Amino acid sequence: MSTLLQAVLNGLALAAVYALIALGFVIIYKSMQVLSFAQPALMLFGGYFVVYFSSRLGLNFYLAVLLAIMVAGLSGLVIERSFLRPMVGKPVFAVAIMTIGIDLVVRIITGNLFGVESGGIGATGDPWGLGLFIGDPAFGATFHWGDVVLNQRRFAAIVAALLVIGILLAFFRYSRIGLAMRATAFDQEVALTQGVSVSSVFALSWAIAAALATVAALFISPNTGTIDVNMFAFALKALPVVVIGGMDSIGGALLAALIVGLAESLTITYQPVYAGFLGGSFSQVVPYLVMFVVLLVRPYGLFGTREVERV
Amino acid sequence: MLEVRNLEVVYSDVILVLRGISLSIPDGSIVALLGANGAGKTTTLRAVSGLLDVHNGNVTKGEILLDGEPIHRKSAAKIVRLGVSQALEGRRILAEMSVEENLRLGAHTNHRSMDANMERVYHLFPLLRDRAKSTAGYLSGGEQQMLAIGRALMSAPRYLLLDEPSLGLAPLLVQQIRDIIVEINRQGTGVLLVEQNAMMALSIADHGFIMEIGKIVMDKPAGELLDDEDVREFYLGLSGDEVQSFAQVKHYRRKKRWLS
Numbered sequence: 409m410s411t412l413l414q415a416v417l418n419g420l421a422l423a424a425v426y427a428l429i430a431l432g433f434v435i436i437y438k439s440m441q442v443l444s445f446a447q448p449a450l451m452l453f454g455g456y457f458v459v460y461f462s463s464r465l466g467l468n469f470y471l472a473v474l475l476a477i478m479v480a481g482l483s484g485l486v487i488e489r490s491f492l493r494p495m496v497g498k499p500v501f502a503v504a505i506m507t508i509g510i511d512l513v514v515r516i517i518t519g520n521l522f523g524v525e526s527g528g529i530g531a532t533g534d535p536w537g538l539g540l541f542i543g544d545p546a547f548g549a550t551f552h553w554g555d556v557v558l559n560q561r562r563f564a565a566i567v568a569a570l571l572v573i574g575i576l577l578a579f580f581r582y583s584r585i586g587l588a589m590r591a592t593a594f595d596q597e598v599a600l601t602q603g604v605s606v607s608s609v610f611a612l613s614w615a616i617a618a619a620l621a622t623v624a625a626l627f628i629s630p631n632t633g634t635i636d637v638n639m640f641a642f643a644l645k646a647l648p649v650v651v652i653g654g655m656d657s658i659g660g661a662l663l664a665a666l667i668v669g670l671a672e673s674l675t676i677t678y679q680p681v682y683a684g685f686l687g688g689s690f691s692q693v694v695p696y697l698v699m700f701v702v703l704l705v706r707p708y709g710l711f712g713t714r715e716v717e718r719v
Numbered sequence: 720m721l722e723v724r725n726l727e728v729v730y731s732d733v734i735l736v737l738r739g740i741s742l743s744i745p746d747g748s749i750v751a752l753l754g755a756n757g758a759g760k761t762t763t764l765r766a767v768s769g770l771l772d773v774h775n776g777n778v779t780k781g782e783i784l785l786d787g788e789p790i791h792r793k794s795a796a797k798i799v800r801l802g803v804s805q806a807l808e809g810r811r812i813l814a815e816m817s818v819e820e821n822l823r824l825g826a827h828t829n830h831r832s833m834d835a836n837m838e839r840v841y842h843l844f845p846l847l848r849d850r851a852k853s854t855a856g857y858l859s860g861g862e863q864q865m866l867a868i869g870r871a872l873m874s875a876p877r878y879l880l881l882d883e884p885s886l887g888l889a890p891l892l893v894q895q896i897r898d899i900i901v902e903i904n905r906q907g908t909g910v911l912l913v914e915q916n917a918m919m920a921l922s923i924a925d926h927g928f929i930m931e932i933g934k935i936v937m938d939k940p941a942g943e944l945l946d947d948e949d950v951r952e953f954y955l956g957l958s959g960d961e962v963q964s965f966a967q968v969k970h971y972r973r974k975k976r977w978l979s
Binding site for chain 2: 497584587588590591594595596597598599600601602603604605
């Protein structure tokens with residue numbers, strides 16, 4: 409029982425990270441009808457700045473995260489402005505290829521920034537200061553409930569994802585700009601006639617995607633708390649999440665993140681015991697396997713619009 | 720005064736749609752723009768509200784002036800801020816969102832006085848107030864048209880451009896929409912009304928323009944157009960002496976153009 413609970417908790421943490429990255433994909437897709445392949449690089453880029461501000465400059469961890477989110481959001485704006493704005497009106501396919509180029513460039517820049525060492529996301533142990541929240545500064549890096557162990561980073565991932573996604577959904581629902589973004593996604597021409605600047609909406613969606621990716625970067629290695637350039641592959645696993653959810657559905661992406669996160673975590677726990685012949689690291693394949701099955705049944709994803717364009 | 724002067728519009732660099740049209744909408748008047756399908760009425764509206772980019776169109780000659788200031792190079796968002804608002808053909812409401820959200824979107828450029836404007840829209844269309852929280856896609860056609868007009872009014876425009884507001888509506892609803900347009904105009908908004916329903920448009924307009932293949936072919940006060948022999952035959956379906964029986968209806972109308 410505790411094994412199952414452990415797997416589910418780890419799965420939730422994984423799902424939280426997938427959800428954050430996947431939302432970035434969906435937000436850009438909804439506003440521009442382009443699948444952006446630059447998310448992995450943006451995630452690393454934001455992650456690097458967390459490392460830079462927190463470990464290398466030694467700032468307060470929360471302040472470092474906030475600064476990194478701002479830097480990443482700003483570079484999202486710059487990328488949209490300089491590389492994607494000139495592509496408005498060009499075929500969607502061309503723009504998607506463009507984002508692959510952006511991904512490579514940003515990733516190489518980030519690699520140079522990092523150098524050969526991997527960077528630590530905050531101090532080891534308790535960067536979140538959760539001990540302070542519960543009034544016990546000597547608090548360790550893990551929670552224990554009987555046999556169940558919850559790593560602090562995993563706990564933080566779940567809380568942060570809930571918080572960020574909640575804020576984002578409220579933003580889309582209640583704010584003027586959020587409404588303008590939804591309107592643009594629904595019908596660009598109508599948004600224009602109501603005075604919405606569609607180009608600012610594009611720019612903003614890139615900034616939000618980059619900021620979300622930065623938050624995700626905090627949690628991609630919950631055990632060691634370090635990040636290096638080779639971890640971009642993690643963000644690629646958000647791609648099956650987006651496809652399962654249906655490309656243009658925020659709710660779909662969240663549900664799909666949950667499904668994929670749990671499936672992957674359960675596989676990590678149970679596959680070596682019950683299906684060892686599949687070999688080690690089989691869990692890495694699971695997101696794609698789930699995507700395969702879902703696409704067989706629903707080619708447009710769980711909540712996707714039927715005539716979603718192929719990229 | 721909103722003026723279009725000698726405007727020429729080309730789509731995709733090759734398709735000449737407007738061949739130098741001129742029209743003007745004095746403050747606080749209703750101007751009707753009539754014409755057959757494909758005459759360029761919608762393109763004229765797109766040019767005025769800055770939507771040509773979306774359709775790969777370009778103004779190649781002429782200008783659009785708002786109180787003497789050219790606006791045809793300005794962005795759509797800027798034009799709305801200057802007080803020109805359009806309700807697109809076919810209603811184009813945001814079907815997934817609530818009525819209230821649709822109206823809130825209309826207030827995008829005029830956020831400060833949103834409450835006052837929404838009160839005004841609800842006063843014009845009491846139906847919308849009752850259905851404020853319901854999903855816009857579930858409204859009837861007439862209600863959707865009211866929502867589209869209401870949304871365009873949320874920016875408190877000086878000039879309202881309406882593209883076929885009577886499209887697909889029952890005669891009684893057309894009457895209702897017509898009365899509302901008159902009321903909007905009475906409150907001080909200039910209206911450019913593009914219509915297929917010539918009778919409805921001319922009955923409330925001060926001035927009428929008739930377009931044919933990208934040109935203005937008639938430019939007269941609405942009353943004169945209503946009495947014009949050719950207009951009566953082509954747009955109102957009435958010939959000089961009323962046809963008494965269907966047996967006498969001609970199968971083929973004589974092809975007639977004002978030009979060439």
